[in-house]
Each structure stands twice: as structure tokens, then as C-alpha cells.
Amino acid sequence: MIDGSAVLSRRLEWQRAEVRALAVETPRVKSLALHVSGWRGHLPGQHVDIRLTAEDGYQAQRSYSIASPPEDELLTITVERVDNGEVSPYLIDDLHVGDRFELRGPIGGYFVWTAAMGGPLYLIAGGSGVAPLMAMLRHRERRNAHIPALLLYSSRTLEDVIYREELDAMARRDRALRVVNTLTRKQPEGWTGYGRRIDKALLAESHFPPDERPRTFVCGPTPFVESASRILVELGHDPLTIKTERFGPSGA
Amino acid sequence: MDKPPISRGFRSRRHEQTPEHRLPPGQYVTKDFPVLSAGPTPELNLESWSMVLEYDGSVLGSWTWPEFERLPQTTIRTDIHCVTKWSKLDTTWLGVTFDDLLEAAGVTDPLAPYVMAHCDGGYTTNLPVEDLVDGKGAIATRYEGAPLDPVHGGPARLLVPHLYFWKSAKWVRRLRFMDDDERGFWESFGYHSYGDPWKEQRYDGD
Numbered sequence: 001m002i003d004g005s006a007v008l009s010r011r012l013e014w015q016r017a018e019v020r021a022l023a024v025e026t027p028r029v030k031s032l033a034l035h036v037s038g039w040r041g042h043l044p045g046q047h048v049d050i051r052l053t054a055e056d057g058y059q060a061q062r063s064y065s066i067a068s069p070p071e072d073e074l075l076t077i078t079v080e081r082v083d084n085g086e087v088s089p090y091l092i093d094d095l096h097v098g099d100r101f102e103l104r105g106p107i108g109g110y111f112v113w114t115a116a117m118g119g120p121l122y123l124i125a126g127g128s129g130v131a132p133l134m135a136m137l138r139h140r141e142r143r144n145a146h147i148p149a150l151l152l153y154s155s156r157t158l159e160d161v162i163y164r165e166e167l168d169a170m171a172r173r174d175r176a177l178r179v180v181n182t183l184t185r186k187q188p189e190g191w192t193g194y195g196r197r198i199d200k201a202l203l204a205e206s207h208f209p210p211d212e213r214p215r216t217f218v219c220g221p222t223p224f225v226e227s228a229s230r231i232l233v234e235l236g237h238d239p240l241t242i243k244t245e246r247f248g249p250s251g252a
Numbered sequence: 253m254d255k256p257p258i259s260r261g262f263r264s265r266r267h268e269q270t271p272e273h274r275l276p277p278g279q280y281v282t283k284d285f286p287v288l289s290a291g292p293t294p295e296l297n298l299e300s301w302s303m304v305l306e307y308d309g310s311v312l313g314s315w316t317w318p319e320f321e322r323l324p325q326t327t328i329r330t331d332i333h334c335v336t337k338w339s340k341l342d343t344t345w346l347g348v349t350f351d352d353l354l355e356a357a358g359v360t361d362p363l364a365p366y367v368m369a370h371c372d373g374g375y376t377t378n379l380p381v382e383d384l385v386d387g388k389g390a391i392a393t394r395y396e397g398a399p400l401d402p403v404h405g406g407p408a409r410l411l412v413p414h415l416y417f418w419k420s421a422k423w424v425r426r427l428r429f430m431d432d433d434e435r436g437f438w439e440s441f442g443y444h445s446y447g448d449p450w451k452e453q454r455y456d457g458d
Contacts, residue, residue, distance in 0.1 A: 011456070014256070016257065051256070054262045055258055055263075063337065085265075090261070102256050102257070107455065110437075226287075239291055239373060
């Protein structure tokens, strides 16, 4: 058994990742299933740094959340295209199964949840911010942990909902899990979910009461996270129970 | 070590030519100002705000917001480097240097070699005193001429721009001298204890 300090003092070496599978999640998002030899495991919510090297030696690094649970053999990252970005268009358009690049991690030990931490588990996602939260939900399911959980997930349109079928199936299988979608830009005919940006009324209808002390994780674009976490505090949630991860417009 | 695998077809899409001496390894330039915080942005309340300098449980100096605003104000123009890979060039800040804060507290010599910065929301970060003195560290209250936005750490954040930007702790309220180095918030979660961007000290062991 390695204690925390031993884990912390181990240098994060660059490792080789090989692409084993690519999955189109939405028109703008792909998931990359990677084989990393000697991967020493991760906790749901952590991220990795990847480093690409061009033929002329130029290198670029970016951070991506891990979307797969620790129980999976392959490591999955979910990448959203950043228009005019440098790394994400390459990963989405040019990467093939069998390609290799460098990766190191896992990184981050605060924005993490494991079944052992208990619940209720309250997840709020904006767009591709759902990725690290999906690692938590997948882990929860793999561990057969029927901890009450709620995912409130804001997307622009139905086509932009990442992991939609998997989330629907997960919620159908498990009565302790609720998945609440809101579509902010366009709603299909007959849509019964929410059709607006998150606001106080919406959050008040879709949260665990503060006295249940939910483990709350909010991830998405900065304005989304700012607004969701501010409203949660207004609704009486202790700020110290709310963990956030924001990504700016230049996430690239 | 083996050569890294080449990503065929991958190439730089950088348009601006940033001089090499201004961009630490592994960083890219952004024009935006991304936000990273571990929790909700604390509510801004200048009436209850105070800045405290302390050592060994005793208060060396304490300033309310109006008192803090009357301390000497220094303009700082600098590049900033976030551990999440973005760098922002030529940012302009206004604030009180650590040197001026010590002077206002009547502290002529730093009392201990390390400082822990304590912030609203429970965040902490550790710094060597030598990285704060001689104009290297400040508490900033203005960004580009305007009051610092709460999402960026307003009303006041630490500014230690020669280290990765998590060291420039947002919502700073208390600076505590320490005889021995202790790890702050991110430093306890695997991030480097010192964080020199030019040595790419992102994570522990780097």
C-alpha cells in the first residue's frame, strides 16, 4: 500500500499513449480511448496532460479530463473542437487508431470523487464539462454503488449532448440516478426537459437540499460555473462543499 | 530517453511570433483571461474585508480596505503564466508591494523564510519570502486600470508573476510567516511546491 505522500513525491513521467479507438460523440466532440503502458491508475475527476510533437520538433501541451472510470483498462479522454485551436482540431480530424503521442498524469486530487466518499453525488455540467463527471458516474456504476446521484447537464442542442445514450441507459437501469437535461438553444419537438440556461428556479428544482450535504461538482465554461456555483450558495449550499472546474474560451 | 513519437500532420498554428525569452516551455499565448478556481467565487464585501500580516500567532499588521487603499500603490506590468499552459503577456496591475506592506507594519527584516497566503474560500499557497521581497511580490487590487473582478481574485489577490499563477492566490486575506515550509492547497494535491515556469515545475518532482 502506497501512502499519499509517496504518491505525491513520484515524478510524473511522460508516457506513451496509443490510440486504440475513436468515438464520435457529437458533431464537435470525439472520445479517444488510449492504451498507456504502465498506467498507475487514477481517480474519477482527474486529468492528464498530453504532448504532441510535430515533424519539425515543435511541441504543444494541453490538459484533458479523464472520462473513463479507474475500472477501465483503456484511458478515455473526450475532446471538444476549439475553432482555430491548435491541438483539438488535430486530435479530432487527423488522429487515427494506432497513432501514438505522449501523456502524463493523473493530475489533480481535489476535483475527485470515489464511491468511498459517499453521497449524495450532485453533478452539474456545461457542455464538454461533463467529461470528468462522466468518469464519476461510470465509476459509481461499475462499483454498483447506488449512492443517490443527480446530473444536471446543460447543452446547446440535443445533438450536442455528449454520452447521451449511455447516460439515458444508465438512468434507466438505476433509480438512484437522475439525469436532468436542459437545452439552451434549440429543443426538439416534444422535448420535456428544460429549455433554458440554468437559473435559480431550475437549480432549486434539481438539487439535493443543502442539509443533505451533497458532494457537489460543477464543471463547464467559466460563466456557466460562476453562475451555477453562485446560485448554489444562494440556495444555502456551503461553498466548501462545492468543487469547481472551469475552462475558459481559450481552452484550445 | 527515446525520442517522442511524431504526430504526422501536426504543426504549429501559432500566428503571433512570441519572442522565445518571453514564453516558458510548454506554454502558449492567450489573449483571454481564463479563470481557474477550486470553488465558488466568494461574495465581494469590502466593509468586512481586511488584510492581516502575522507571525507565530501574533498580528504584525492589519488593514481595513480604506487603510489598505491608502498604502503606497505600485503599477506592475508583467507577463503571467498559468500551470494549465496559457500565458498572457503585458498585463498591467496596481497594488501594494510586499515590501511596502512590511514597511507599513514596521517590519524591517522578514521574520521567517516562508509565507503561507490564506484566502477567502479556504485556499492557501506557500511561498519563500525571498520570492516576495525586492519588488517580486505584491497584493494587487486593480487590473488594467479597473478594480479587480471577483472571478479574477477581487478585491485583492497576490501577484507573484515569476512563478506559476496559482501562487498568485485570489481573494488573499492573510499572510502568515512560517519558520518551516508547509504545502498550500494545490501543492498538497501534487503540484510543485515552488512552481518556476522557466524550469517547468508544474507537478511535484518536476
